[in-house]
Amino acid sequence: MKLLKVKLFNFRQFYGAQTIAFSCDAKKNVTLVHAENGVGKTTLLNAIRWCFYGEVTNRFEAKDQILNFEAAAEKDPLASVEVTFEHEGRTYIVERHSSYRNGNGRGEMSLSAYSVDKNGSMHQLEAPDTFVNSVVPRAMAKYFFFDGEHAETFSSETNSRAVGQAIRDMLGCNVIEAAIQDLEYAARQYGNQLSDIPGEGELKLLAGRLKEFEEKQQHGKDRVVELIADKERLDDQIEEITSQLRQAEGARHIQRERDEKTRRLRAVQDGIKTAEQNVIRWVGAKTLPLVSRKLASETLSFIDEESLKGRIPSPYNEEFVQGLLKAELCVCGRELKPATPQWKLVADLLKKASNAELMRRVVRARTRIGVLKELRADAPRLLEAEQHRIASLAAEEKELEQAIGELGTQLKKLPIEEIAERERARQQLNEKRDEVIAKIGQYKLAVEQLDRSIRGVRSDQEKIQVKSERAKKLLTRRDVAQQGADLLRALLQQHEIDARQRIESIINEILEKTARRDYRFRFRDNFALDLTYADGKAVPKSEGENQLMSLAFISALVQFSMERSSKKDTPFFVPGTIAPLVLDSPFGKLDKRYKKDTASFVPQMASQVVLLLSSSQGDDDVVAVLSPYVGSEYVLISENRGPLGRKSEDEIVLRGKRRATSLFNRPRNLTRIEEV
Template sequence: MILKQVIIENFRQYYGQNTIEFAHGSSKNVTVIHGENGSGKTALLTALIWGFYGRELKLPNPESIFNNKAVQENTNNKNDLITAVQIKFEHNDYEYELRRMLYAKFDSEHNMLNLPKNKTINQKVELTKRNVATNQSTKIRDISYEINRILPYKLHTFFFFDGERMDHLGKKEAYSEIRDSIKRMMGLELFDNSIEHLSKTIIKLRDEVSKNVKSELSDKYLRINQLEDEKIKKKQQLTETRQELSAAQSELKSIENALRNGEETRTFQVTRDHLVESIKETKNAFDEKLNELRILLSRSSHLAFSTLPMKRFQRIASTNDQDSIEKLIHPDLIPFLMSKGKCLCGQELETTSIASLEKVQQEVLNLSSSKNEMDQLYFRLSGWEVARSHFYTEIRRLVSEREELRENLRGLEDELREIEERMKASSRNIENSSNLIERESSIRTAIVKAEAAIESLLRSIEEISKEEELLNKEVSKLTKAEERQLKLQLALESATKVKNTLIGLLKLRESQVKTELEEKIKLTYSQLLRKDYPISLTDNYELLVSDVNGGSIGLSQGESQITSLAFIGAIVDLTREYKDKEKGHALDEDLKLGNIFPLVMDSPFGALDADHRSRVAINLPKLSDQIVVIVSTSQWRGEVDEAINHRIGKSYKLLNHTNEGTGEYTEIMEVM
């Protein structure tokens, strides 16, 4: 990313619009901004950070973001006020224009500006990017995502920093921050995130695969086989029982024919046959009445519970105004009577009666929709009352007819037993006839048992078939689940292999990054620091500075500042090398490791002696394609100016003005 321009408008000390064009490139890549204490050096650095991220200002009175002079002028002029930071920058063949604003509305009623709090919800942000090759512009919707993709907020303190920040990076408490930053900038975080995501996916896949579908499926198949064996046995029993029933029925017919042909039993048997047929017909009629009763109950049983709602409705209806029009007057009744000229009683309608009827008819027509609905409900409930009465009448009739058939059946069965006893008595001395009668009785008993057994077997077979059907559906689902489990097992194996591969690649990449970064840090450190301290990078990316004997040493503030600068410079230089290597390769932007980062520094020479200031000034332009230095006159003059002057591409001065009426404000002036 390369900064092109920043326009600061009514931001903190900066009154009106102030513009800075930034230098970049290989030769004159330094932009220097001179400013004395209190002129707004830190506010300038903060303006860049606020423009990119819109976060809370890390300054005294962080809520005071509007310029005081502008606030006073716009209040006097009763105008609205805007504070804004506009940044133009380049990144990967695109030009970006970012504008972040806060609006203050003038309140005429209270004669004041309503200054909003510096919250992202109050800010208006616009971001467009233009393809340099095609000149096509696009308005970015997810601005936060786009900015953090280019320069993540977590990394901004490594590229927009002051002397105090640089000193902090050389201390042990910053090591974890250093480690995370290196991983993000060197593309190692992509490996970490991928491994973490795969680990979560693997846990979910294991949970799914661990479900014992095979065991459940095996149990279902075992039960289906048991049911099939049971069903075969039942069907075999059914066949045998039907054969026994058929044989018994055939034998019964033979016996009945023999008894009809017997001289002693003929008369009894004919009477007996008639009784058996009558009993059969009576039983059928008895069963038919039961069926009619079931149908009636299934269709109209709700009428048995209609008494309570009808009584409640009648009670509600009875509370209506007694002077209101009668509920049951149909809108067509009065016109019908008037067309006939006669009352319902048959008398001729008089003029006064007609006038009264017309008035009543108008009231009928003016009835509210709710009353019409009540009338309709009343008519419907009246029909329910009739239906309920008919329902109970039908129940009583069917029950009565069924009881009558039951009594007839008992009488017929009694007659049948009496005839059978008389047959036995008359045939007692005739051995053949007596045996036939006894045999017939036992066969009839066997037939009844066989019919009951057949009915029971049919029910059992039907229940088995239903259970089989349900089990087969469950088996179908489990089979699909088993197929899914096999696919999940393959996915689990693949995810595990990919994870292990990524872990291996991460180790290789970390080793490579550590080696390359350590070499860069050593080189940069040796150029910046006067003392020849050995420096190394641990596996946890901790910077270790030791003496010639390998013992740890305590660094001064200036040495800590140079250590931090060496670390930052090494990272920026290394990512720049990666970018050069990636040229000509078609890579997705998210996979690119190379990048160009600007270094924007406030007071980088403050804690350094003359020799170290000279060393830093000589080597600073080599660390990045773009260096922005915000510095006071005392820090700049002498060895710094002499060492870096030939690399300056742009130079500016912060002019601080004091006005008794409007207070202090700063403007930015370019120095030629």
């Protein structure tokens, strides 16, 4: 998909008809829109989202106030956005209208979509919502039309669930997730119908138990979702207080030290988890060599002893001996007449002769025993190394937890009451969070136990000698539905793992080009974004580094979606899409150096890029880096009915020309789009 133009009519600040045409040049793929804060950058981003989906970004204020105030005062009740774009070689127009004729202040929306033929004739499409969703699925849209001003929140410690959801959205999981839910529902319904069959008393009893377990399990799953939402709310509150402490004079240095130790604690805890997983793998891989020590030794001795006694065939080749007897000629040249003493001596060799398969078995047995001996010799050293690592990390974990607790105590004892109160509130929230986490663990454990109980009851149902043909059919259908759900879930999990690995790889490629230091990126198990130095130590991320990592994550999502768009071997997933990337204020928290480095990779983030920049973000250095890639450029002009008064005049210098961006004593308050 490529954007051709957007036409706004009485949409928010944009009075009357206003149009932007986007660059579609493959080399000059960037469209730049300059505007100061409050003039309409975010409105442009949201105009596209509103046109396609009837929704706007979460932080877009006064979401229902779509109609321009000047138009409303002039009794013009209509607002609209029209987007023209190319998709798969054809041109389309999508337009959304909002009418405010009803007088209740809420617009009545309508959506239309048209294909445009080579002659310019328009042909209306049925089901415009479905069409738009097939071009850029709604779940993926928020990552292509992205509010970069708040990008750093993507990489915050508390946003792991949103990150995980972003990957699932780009993976197109909604179809397969719906299929899993439908199959599990069908399996439950088939199971419930078993209790309605007359003459199957035991089956009816088991069906009742199964229904009880399934209802409890569903309740447990629902509670886990609710508790996770509670945890995220507490995380947000804790992060807000922590951010205040980072800025507070007198607490700043203590909070920064606590941040660093908290990051190190997470890295240590991840290390402990990895080492424990290595021990589990060690048990699986090294137990056989250790427990088979005596058996291996005795088997090797038996092979050697039997070979010595001649019970295991010696290396005479059976085919060779048979050849001599058939030719009636010995290797020494003498004749071997059948039934002669010489013939019998050669024939007796067959009793000890081996064929090729038998010798291969003996060789394989010897080789395997040798491998077991080598693995056994190495096993204790590997286990000791992991146990030593766990002990060392556990000791460091304890020290860090104590140090973090002491820093919290220092904050509570500060003479500044406001800071001490914030720290007390933070610790109370932490305690609540710990309680919620414990409950999440309890419910998850209960769900797992109920899952085992459910499978046990289903197994018991299968063992019963069912008399009714109807019951047999229901059992078969239930099992098929459940097996289908299990198969799809396993497929989904594997695709998520593959997606994480690919996105990690793309982000590390971006950081290698843009980051100041030798950083390494990875996802934690819970999808949190983790940045470390080359030695594995956690990076104490600044707001700028958070913004850079979030932009790298968005870029990786877009690239991953482009890669998936060409894959045809994933029928259970919504295909990826190729779409423009519209970024509002992408350089917000970056310093001068990071702005330039980030600007250098932005044009490669998508085949078409639209950047909405304020003067502080689109400074001379950034514009100079972007300039070779800019195919279209606009500036948003604020027109005001009132006088200049004591306000300073806003202006911007573009292409060597000075332009006023705020005009006064005008007929209306509005924003005007002007091409550079």
